[in-house]
Amino acid sequence: MTEEVLTPETSGNDNPVLWVARPMATAARQFLKSLIRPSTIVYPFERLEDPKFREEVQVAAGKPIGVGAVWDNYRGVHALNIATCISCNLCSFSCPDLCIEMVAVPGGNPKHPKKCPQIDYGKCSYCGFCSDACPEGCLSMTTRYELSVTKRSEMVYSPQKLFEVFERKLPMNPIRLERPANEDAILLDAPLCIGCNACARDCPTQCITMMDIPKPEAPAGAKLPRRIWKEPVVNDSDCVRCGTCISVCPKECLFWGTRT
Amino acid sequence: MTVSLYSVAHDLVALVLTAIGSVLPAPLSRWITNAGLITALGVIVFAAILLIASMLNTIVLIWFERKLLGRFMDRRGAMHVGFAGLLQNFADGLKLMRKNTFRPEEADGLGFYLGPTAYMVTSLILFGILPVSTGWNSGVLPLSLLLALVVFSFAPLFIFISAWSSNNKYSLMGGMRSAAQMIAYEVPLLLSVVAVVVVSGSFDLNTIVAQQQNYWYWGPLFLALIVFVAAMLAEMERIPFDLPEAEAELVEGWNTEYGGMLFAFFMLSDYVRALVGSFLVVLLFLGGWTMPGWVPSAATSFPLAGIVWFMVKVYIVFAVFVWIRAALPRVRTDQLLRVGWNRMIPLALLSVVLAAGVVMVKCLPVFGCLPNLGI
Numbered sequence: 001m002t003e004e005v006l007t008p009e010t011s012g013n014d015n016p017v018l019w020v021a022r023p024m025a026t027a028a029r030q031f032l033k034s035l036i037r038p039s040t041i042v043y044p045f046e047r048l049e050d051p052k053f054r055e056e057v058q059v060a061a062g063k064p065i066g067v068g069a070v071w072d073n074y075r076g077v078h079a080l081n082i083a084t085c086i087s088c089n090l091c092s093f094s095c096p097d098l099c100i101e102m103v104a105v106p107g108g109n110p111k112h113p114k115k116c117p118q119i120d121y122g123k124c125s126y127c128g129f130c131s132d133a134c135p136e137g138c139l140s141m142t143t144r145y146e147l148s149v150t151k152r153s154e155m156v157y158s159p160q161k162l163f164e165v166f167e168r169k170l171p172m173n174p175i176r177l178e179r180p181a182n183e184d185a186i187l188l189d190a191p192l193c194i195g196c197n198a199c200a201r202d203c204p205t206q207c208i209t210m211m212d213i214p215k216p217e218a219p220a221g222a223k224l225p226r227r228i229w230k231e232p233v234v235n236d237s238d239c240v241r242c243g244t245c246i247s248v249c250p251k252e253c254l255f256w257g258t259r260t
Numbered sequence: 261m262t263v264s265l266y267s268v269a270h271d272l273v274a275l276v277l278t279a280i281g282s283v284l285p286a287p288l289s290r291w292i293t294n295a296g297l298i299t300a301l302g303v304i305v306f307a308a309i310l311l312i313a314s315m316l317n318t319i320v321l322i323w324f325e326r327k328l329l330g331r332f333m334d335r336r337g338a339m340h341v342g343f344a345g346l347l348q349n350f351a352d353g354l355k356l357m358r359k360n361t362f363r364p365e366e367a368d369g370l371g372f373y374l375g376p377t378a379y380m381v382t383s384l385i386l387f388g389i390l391p392v393s394t395g396w397n398s399g400v401l402p403l404s405l406l407l408a409l410v411v412f413s414f415a416p417l418f419i420f421i422s423a424w425s426s427n428n429k430y431s432l433m434g435g436m437r438s439a440a441q442m443i444a445y446e447v448p449l450l451l452s453v454v455a456v457v458v459v460s461g462s463f464d465l466n467t468i469v470a471q472q473q474n475y476w477y478w479g480p481l482f483l484a485l486i487v488f489v490a491a492m493l494a495e496m497e498r499i500p501f502d503l504p505e506a507e508a509e510l511v512e513g514w515n516t517e518y519g520g521m522l523f524a525f526f527m528l529s530d531y532v533r534a535l536v537g538s539f540l541v542v543l544l545f546l547g548g549w550t551m552p553g554w555v556p557s558a559a560t561s562f563p564l565a566g567i568v569w570f571m572v573k574v575y576i577v578f579a580v581f582v583w584i585r586a587a588l589p590r591v592r593t594d595q596l597l598r599v600g601w602n603r604m605i606p607l608a609l610l611s612v613v614l615a616a617g618v619v620m621v622k623c624l625p626v627f628g629c630l631p632n633l634g635i
Contacts, residue, residue, distance in 0.1 A: 020588065027587035031332050040335045 075126040076145045078119055079172060080162035081138040086204040087115045088242035091130035091139050099123035100130060105159050116159035121147055131173060135240035142170040183241060184256040186234045192253035195228030199245035199254060207238035208245060265396055269309060270302035277301070307388070314387040317571075318531045319349045324575060325531075325582050332586035359520035367517060368425035375422020376518065376525040382414040383532040390539045391465050393549045393566030403463045405544075409450060412495070412536065416442035419504070423514035434513030437593060438504035441494055444600035445501075449491035451608030455484035455615035456544045459630070469548030471630075476547040479627045480618045484611035485545045487604055489580075492537040494600070497530065498581060500588040503596060538577040546573050 041048065048057055082105060092100040099120040104113035117130070117139060131140045142165060149155060157165075200208040210230040218224045232245070236259070246254045277298055281289035291297070323338065323346055330337025338345025363372050389401065389408045401407060416439045423435020457463060459481065460471045478485050494501040505513030515526045542548060549566035551559070560569065591599070623629040 023587040023589075024583065027332055027583060030334060031328075031583070031586070034331045034334045038331065038334050038336055042336065042339060 074143045074171075074173065075128045075141045076143050077121070077141070077147065077157070077165055078117075078131065078162055079140055079142050079166035079168075079170065080116060080159055081166050082116055082159055082163045084136050084138040085114070085116050085159075086136055086138075086240070088135060088204040088240055089115075089244060090133040090135060090240070090242045091117045093243070094129040094133040096127060096129065097123045097125050103159065117162070118156060118158050119162065120156045122152060122155040128173070135179075135242070141173045142168075143172075144168075144170055179241075182258075185236050185259040186239060186241075186243075186245060187255055187257035187259065188232060189253040189255065190231060192251045193227070193231055194225075194251055195230035196250060197228070197230070198248045198250060199232050202244050202248045204242060204244060205238050205240055207235040208232045209235070265309065266302065266306045269306040270298065273301045273305055274298045310387055311384065314384065314532070314535070315528070318528060318535055319353070320346070321535050321575075321578060322349045322531050324578065328579055328582045329586055332582070353524060356524040357521055361520035361522050364427060364517050366427040368427065371421045371425025372517075373522070375418050375425065376515075376522045376529075379415060379418040379422070380525045380529045380532075382411055382418065383529040383536070385411050386532070386536045386539075390536065390543065391469070391548075392539075392570050393564070394466070396567075401464065404465045405453065405457070405463045405468065408465070408536075408540070409453065412533070413442070413446055415495075415533070419514050422518075426514070426517040428517050430511045430516045431514050434504045434506075434510050434516070437510075438497065438514055440593075441497070441501065441503060441596060441600075444597050445491040445494035445604070448487050448600065448604035448608040449495060451605065452484040452488040452491065452611055453544065455481050455608075455611045458612060458615040459618055465543050465548075469543060469550060472547040473550050474553060475627055475630055476545065476552070478545040480624055481545065481611060481615055483607060483614060485541075487608045487611055488544065489541060491600075491604060491608075492541065493581065493584065494596070496534050496537050496581075498534065499585040500591050501596060502590060503593055506590060534578065534581065535574070538574045538581070541577045542570060542573045546577070 041053070046053070087102065089102055092102050099122075100117045101120070102115035103118045105116045108114040126141070128141055134140070139162075144165060147155070195210065197210055200206075200210050209232070211233045213229050213231050215229045216224070232254070234245075243256075246256070277292050281293040284292060326348075327337040327344070338348035341348040341351050363369060386408055389404055389411065391404070419438045419442075420435045423431040423438070426432070456468065456477055459477060460468045462468055462471070497504055504510075505515065507513075510516070515523055518526060549570040551569055559565070562568075618624070619630070
């Protein structure tokens with residue numbers, strides 16, 4: 001048997017009775033405190049976002065509760081407003097997990113159906129890039145965090161399902177619509193353009209107008225290129241910088257750049 | 261003529277058998293209403309009532325501990341099955357009953373099955389010995405306290421048998437620790453009981469309680485109470501003395517290899533022993549089913565008042581055990597044994613001397629005078 005190593009100097013208490021009495025007093029204090037209400041909540045039956053915990057959450061967070069405060073940066077299930085979605089693809093482009101797929105929603109022109117994001121929560125990492133990228137503020141993240149399902153296919157939320165989440169009017173992340181001051185613009189490499197109208201046709205905000213350009217005189221001994229004598233003009237204030245026009249351009253004559 | 265539980269059971273059986281005998285032909289009815297048969301069946305019914313009552317109490321005790329411990333740990337304990345989770349332990353028991361019970365290949369069959377069974381049985385026998393109220397026990401047991409303590413101290417033997425026959429290193433270490441701990445704390449336990457016996461002059465628990473009618477022993481024999489509670493905690497293997505099943509070191513101690521109903525036997529017996537420990541503290545130091553004179557007589561004269569007050573006291577004592585469990589960490593083996601042999605035994609001896617002093621003085625300022633011992 002080893003020597004007693006617990007000396008009054010090392011233990012901090014000089015009275016062995018206190019070694020028993022102090023923890024007992026601490027336990028009794030804790031018991032009396034939690035006899036009124038323990039700190040835990042009965043989770044599936046009560047939730048921290050219930051109004052009755054509002055004050056406690058406020059105290060714990062040190063700031064007022066609600067949109068723009070405690071829930072400000074909460075990133076849960078997305079809410080999608082199908083009515084304002086412009087099918088710009090920006091959410092899908094910005095998704096680092098490739099979990100957003102643009103699928104057709106019923107209604108609109110059957111030849112060019114409206115496409116809205118469908119999110120696979122099995123892949124989603126809740127980074128929030130998509131809701132930051134959404135130019136119309138129709139895709140935002142709510143405080144809903146209960147996602148357990150019995151089948152993997154149920155992890156994929158269709159646009160309609162995301163719209164149902166939107167209709168519940170849960171607390172949401174604030175929508176940031178103001179755009180950066182010195183954002184790049186869509187520029188045109190004019191000699192390459194053939195005036196095919198693809199950019200203007202696919203622009204979700206219809207901010208591209210095909211303007212007539214004068215047909216030049218053909219130089220001697222050479223033929224004019226075969227093209228439509230029109231050029232896209234981008235309305236920068238309406239443009240959401242989705243880049244759809246750049247990706248659809250057959251001649252790769254549109255590019256990002258600073259307008260001088 | 262006191263009404264005891266046994267006499268109630270006996271009368272019940274006699275009533276039923278007489279009713280059956282009145283409709284049967286002569287030779288059969290004579291056999292059915294035989295006094296010997298009525299006595300035998302009465303004992304069986306008495307034992308069944310006792311068993312059911314004590315098991316129900318044990319299960320409620322587990323619920324009580326879970327709820328209390330939850331509040332000590334800032335949570336709620338069992339919540340959803342039944343009112344405030346009261347039926348949770350019944351559900352757990354059903355689950356354990358339906359589980360497969362198997363024996364490790366290398367384990368010794370006889371010891372493996374004998375251990376939990378005998379542990380359970382010796383723990384349950386104690387309920388037949390300890391009185392809960394006046395007239396609870398029909399028979400007069402002049403040495404009931406001694407008998408209870410003897411049966412109580414069988415436990416380390418069966419724990420050691422089951423631990424050794426499990427053929428597992430953790431089980432064996434747990435069994436060794438359990439035996440060492442229980443033997444070390446048996447001595448101060450009995451010595452502190454000697455203090456009570458010196459003051460009351462009897463080994464009969466009914467007499468000991470009757471002596472405490474106006475003079476509960478917890479005040480004059482406070483030192484003996486402290487020693488008894490500490491030793492009882494070690495005997496019950498509850499925290500802070502739960503070294504034999506120290507989960508952090510020994511998996512689950514001496515019941516590592518047990519599963520299903522055999523584990524339930526151990527688990528239930530642990531709580532049966534906890535209940536019996538609380539019974540003993542109440543009987544020896546807190547006046548049993550008696551209440552002090554300042555309590556209004558309306559609160560002590562309703563039917564079964566003795567049992568109600570006794571159980572209230574038992575649950576308060578058990579709440580203190582839970583409080584100790586919530587507050588104190590587990591001690592080391594060497595600390596445990598050193599405290600047992602070097603501190604508890606001198607304190608217990610001192611408490612015996614104090615008890616002798618109490619008998620000599622007879623009257624204490626606050627607690628009043630001892631009743632006439634008749635010795």
